[in-house]
Amino acid sequence: MDHNTKSIAYVRTQESPKTPPPMAVGGVGGWLKENLFATPRDTVLTILTFLFLIWIIPPVVDWAFISAVWDGESREDCIVPGAGACWAFVEAKFGQFMYGRYPLEERWRVNLSGLLLIAGLVPIAIPSVPYKRENALYLLIVFPVLAFILLTGQFGLQPVETPLWGGLLVTLVVAIVGIVVSFPLGILLALGRRSDMPIVKMFCVIFIEFWRGVPLITVLFMSSVMLPLFLPDGVSFDKLLRALIGVALFSSAYMAEVIRGGLQAIPKGQYEAANAMALTFWQGTRLVIMPQALKMVIPGIVNTFIGLFKDTSLVLIIGLFDLLGIVQQNMTDPNWISPQTPATGFVFAAFVFFIFCFGMSRYSAYMERRLDTGHKR
Amino acid sequence: MAHQEGVSAGADDSGRVSFMNDPKARGLVFQALLIIAVMAMVYIGVSNAVNNLARAGIASGFDFFGERAGFDIGQSFIPYTNDSTYLRAFFVGLGNTLVVAAIGIFFATVIGFIVGLARLSKNYLVQKFATVYVETLRNIPLLLQLLFWYKAVLSILPSPRAMGLEPGANVAFSLNNRGLYLPRIVPEAGSSFILFTLIAVLIFWFVLGRWARKRQMATGQQFPVFLTGLGLLIVLPLLVFFVTGMPVSLEYATLQGFNMVDGWVIQPEFMALLLGLSLYTASFIAEIVRAGILAVSHGQTEAAYALGLRPNLTSRLVIVPQAMRVIIPPLTSQFLNLTKNSSLAVAIGYPDLVSVTGTVLNQTGQAVEVISITMLVYLTLSLLTSAFMNWFNSSVALVER
Numbered sequence: 195m196d197h198n199t200k201s202i203a204y205v206r207t208q209e210s211p212k213t214p215p216p217m218a219v220g221g222v223g224g225w226l227k228e229n230l231f232a233t234p235r236d237t238v239l240t241i242l243t244f245l246f247l248i249w250i251i252p253p254v255v256d257w258a259f260i261s262a263v264w265d266g267e268s269r270e271d272c273i274v275p276g277a278g279a280c281w282a283f284v285e286a287k288f289g290q291f292m293y294g295r296y297p298l299e300e301r302w303r304v305n306l307s308g309l310l311l312i313a314g315l316v317p318i319a320i321p322s323v324p325y326k327r328e329n330a331l332y333l334l335i336v337f338p339v340l341a342f343i344l345l346t347g348q349f350g351l352q353p354v355e356t357p358l359w360g361g362l363l364v365t366l367v368v369a370i371v372g373i374v375v376s377f378p379l380g381i382l383l384a385l386g387r388r389s390d391m392p393i394v395k396m397f398c399v400i401f402i403e404f405w406r407g408v409p410l411i412t413v414l415f416m417s418s419v420m421l422p423l424f425l426p427d428g429v430s431f432d433k434l435l436r437a438l439i440g441v442a443l444f445s446s447a448y449m450a451e452v453i454r455g456g457l458q459a460i461p462k463g464q465y466e467a468a469n470a471m472a473l474t475f476w477q478g479t480r481l482v483i484m485p486q487a488l489k490m491v492i493p494g495i496v497n498t499f500i501g502l503f504k505d506t507s508l509v510l511i512i513g514l515f516d517l518l519g520i521v522q523q524n525m526t527d528p529n530w531i532s533p534q535t536p537a538t539g540f541v542f543a544a545f546v547f548f549i550f551c552f553g554m555s556r557y558s559a560y561m562e563r564r565l566d567t568g569h570k571r
Numbered sequence: 572m573a574h575q576e577g578v579s580a581g582a583d584d585s586g587r588v589s590f591m592n593d594p595k596a597r598g599l600v601f602q603a604l605l606i607i608a609v610m611a612m613v614y615i616g617v618s619n620a621v622n623n624l625a626r627a628g629i630a631s632g633f634d635f636f637g638e639r640a641g642f643d644i645g646q647s648f649i650p651y652t653n654d655s656t657y658l659r660a661f662f663v664g665l666g667n668t669l670v671v672a673a674i675g676i677f678f679a680t681v682i683g684f685i686v687g688l689a690r691l692s693k694n695y696l697v698q699k700f701a702t703v704y705v706e707t708l709r710n711i712p713l714l715l716q717l718l719f720w721y722k723a724v725l726s727i728l729p730s731p732r733a734m735g736l737e738p739g740a741n742v743a744f745s746l747n748n749r750g751l752y753l754p755r756i757v758p759e760a761g762s763s764f765i766l767f768t769l770i771a772v773l774i775f776w777f778v779l780g781r782w783a784r785k786r787q788m789a790t791g792q793q794f795p796v797f798l799t800g801l802g803l804l805i806v807l808p809l810l811v812f813f814v815t816g817m818p819v820s821l822e823y824a825t826l827q828g829f830n831m832v833d834g835w836v837i838q839p840e841f842m843a844l845l846l847g848l849s850l851y852t853a854s855f856i857a858e859i860v861r862a863g864i865l866a867v868s869h870g871q872t873e874a875a876y877a878l879g880l881r882p883n884l885t886s887r888l889v890i891v892p893q894a895m896r897v898i899i900p901p902l903t904s905q906f907l908n909l910t911k912n913s914s915l916a917v918a919i920g921y922p923d924l925v926s927v928t929g930t931v932l933n934q935t936g937q938a939v940e941v942i943s944i945t946m947l948v949y950l951t952l953s954l955l956t957s958a959f960m961n962w963f964n965s966s967v968a969l970v971e972r
Contacts, residue, residue: 230696239694239696407954412946504711507712507714518718543715555710
């Protein structure tokens with residue numbers, strides 16, 4: 195009975211004073227502990243990476259910014275001892291890098307084509323803008339015709355021969371023609387590969403596997419050296435067009451495989467539903483199957499385009515001057531030859547390619563997240 | 572039953588459907604048209620080609636393969652001089668392509684796995700570094716990277732003389748604008764015993780592995796196969812090396828005049844190609860590895876921990892085997908891409924298949940034959956690789972009910 199009367203001394207009546215969180219959890223120290231020095235192995239890795247970074251970053255920064263030559267007239271400014279990147283070279287040659295030898299007074303036509311392209315691309319890239327079908331038709335049909343008229347010079351415009359084209363212009367022309375042509379061809383090939391007709395299927399499989407099995411460089415050699423042999427006497431294409439044919443055939447095989455992926459992901463019920471509605475094969479494909487399949491493979495299409503965009507640099511091997519080709523050609527300009535010129539030119543070209551490809555890959559990732567609505571099959 | 576009757580009734584009806592609306596008949600007509608169109612195109616193309624070749628005075632056929640090539644090739648793994656035939660030059664090119672592809676695949680896979688795992692690391696610095704690596708390298712064209720390594724890095728290295736190498740002195744390691752110089756291993760009489768020992772140990776390792784596996788299946792007892800094998804692999808050849816009286820010597824490179832002589836030289840073209848190919852492909856492999864590991868559900872890790880497996884064993888026995896199933900198919904296509912991309916060697920002057928056949932084409936003018944052969948070789952390589960990887964893939968695939 196005695197202990198009943200005892201007070202329960204272990205119950206606090208007041209709040210105890212607050213203590214700060216341990217060093218290892220909150221604040222900068224906690225973040226460091228958790229993200230950099232969690233285990234002994236992590237600590238070693240962190241130190242090694244850190245050492246590598248302080249070995250590599252200061253020289254690069256010094257080369258690209260601090261010791262770089264920003265203004266200059268000729269190689270004299272860039273061969274001073276200890277000079278870094280020769281940005282003056284890029285500045286002097288910028289026009290060539292963008293347009294090649296396209297006549298100065300006609301460059302507005304290239305700019306206008308670029309604007310027309312952007313006017314079509316921006317609305318189709320934003321999912322909430324309506325009129326997607328009309329927009330796609332503009333990009334796939336109207337824009338190529340307009341750009342062709344503007345760039346080559348039809349209807350009274352001063353004609354500009356394709357050997358004068360160069361730089362980013364050629365890069366974009368090859369990539370865009372490749373994608374615009376390969377899109378319908380790819381759809382046909384993908385449908386053909388899934389067709390019930392054995393001969394059609396066989397042709398499509400052989401076509402796709404052939405182009406996917408050979409390197410683009412041999413395709414370009416083929417279209418530039420072998421193709422003229424197969425044409426009747428007197429018929430000849432210009433060099434750019436031959437490269438375009440090679441690139442278009444090559445990329446349509448890759449596009450076909452991407453689209454086939456989308457077709458395979460469509461449940462069988464959709465095909466049956468289209469048949470049950472008495473739609474013909476082409477009606478069903480156009481109205482039911484393709485809209486779903488294409489939407490599903492937008493990231494794949496963008497990735498194919500990124501690959502194609504990077505691969506356009508290969509046309510320099512058959513003697514066309516795309517961005518990389520013209521940068522490389524200008525490096526041998528006696529007025530600008532210096533030990534730093536090659537590195538500067540390549541870094542500039544790499545930067546331009548990176549901007550385009552990285553932008554597109556971010557967009558592709560964004561679409562992937564948007565399309566991933568949680569109904570994974 | 573009713574359904575089947577419906578079908579048979581429909582089949583009977585087909586006699587009354589007009590020819591144009593019968594899918595089977597239409598399909599046949601369509602395919603016949605396709606065959607005719609393709610044959611017509613082939614016929615027109617071939618007859619044009621025959622005409623054009625006749626006018627240019629080029630005899631078609633593969634007879635030129637037997638003629639003297641007359642050009643030199645910088646690097647060759649089979650004996651070749653400019654007196655050899657075109658056929659031999661062709662095989663030299665093929666060999667160079669295969670060598671750079673095989674070594675490139677090895678390095679790309681190793682770097683790719685390391686970077687892929689680093690991207691999943693909890694270590695902030697390591698993870699960010701791997702991310703920057705992947706995003707930079709895969710968004711820049713491979714050709715640009717090759718040219719960068721070749722023209723902006725390796726070509727502007729100092730010359731052997733400017734490096735301050737002493738004339739006549741032995742050089743164990745030197746990287747200059749002539750290439751990477753390392754000592755060459757010169758086998759002498761009796762060195763074949765070392766090679767035989769190496770092969771014997773490898774075979775023993777393989778047999779031991781199978782035996783240990785069988786024993787573990789039967790009794791549950793484990794045997795340290797890896798440590799045993801590695802130990803034997805190091806100790807036995809060394810033992811034979813000393814017993815046979817050290818029959819291997821090193822031949823060092825030396826500077827003579829302006830040039831380096833002797834030693835084992837890795838040419839700058841080869842280095843640039845290997846660097847470019849492996850670093851570029853590694854950035855893609857890293858993404859594949861990352862996606863593969865993320866595809867294994869986290870429940871698998873938790874289940875392994877619940878069974879008391881340590882983190883290392885968890886990755887080795889539970890996560891990686893499952894991730895491999897996701898990784899292997901896209902990995903195959905990366906290996907194929909690397910092999911096909913090795914054809915960019917032509918831009919930096921490494922004598923690969925495309926580069927050699929390009930020279931042959933310029934000398935003989937046999938465009939059709941040369942380009943078809945080149946394409947056929949790549950096609951065969953592609954098909955062989957994918958056949959092998961399909962076989963490998965099916966051997967690790969999940970066996971389902």
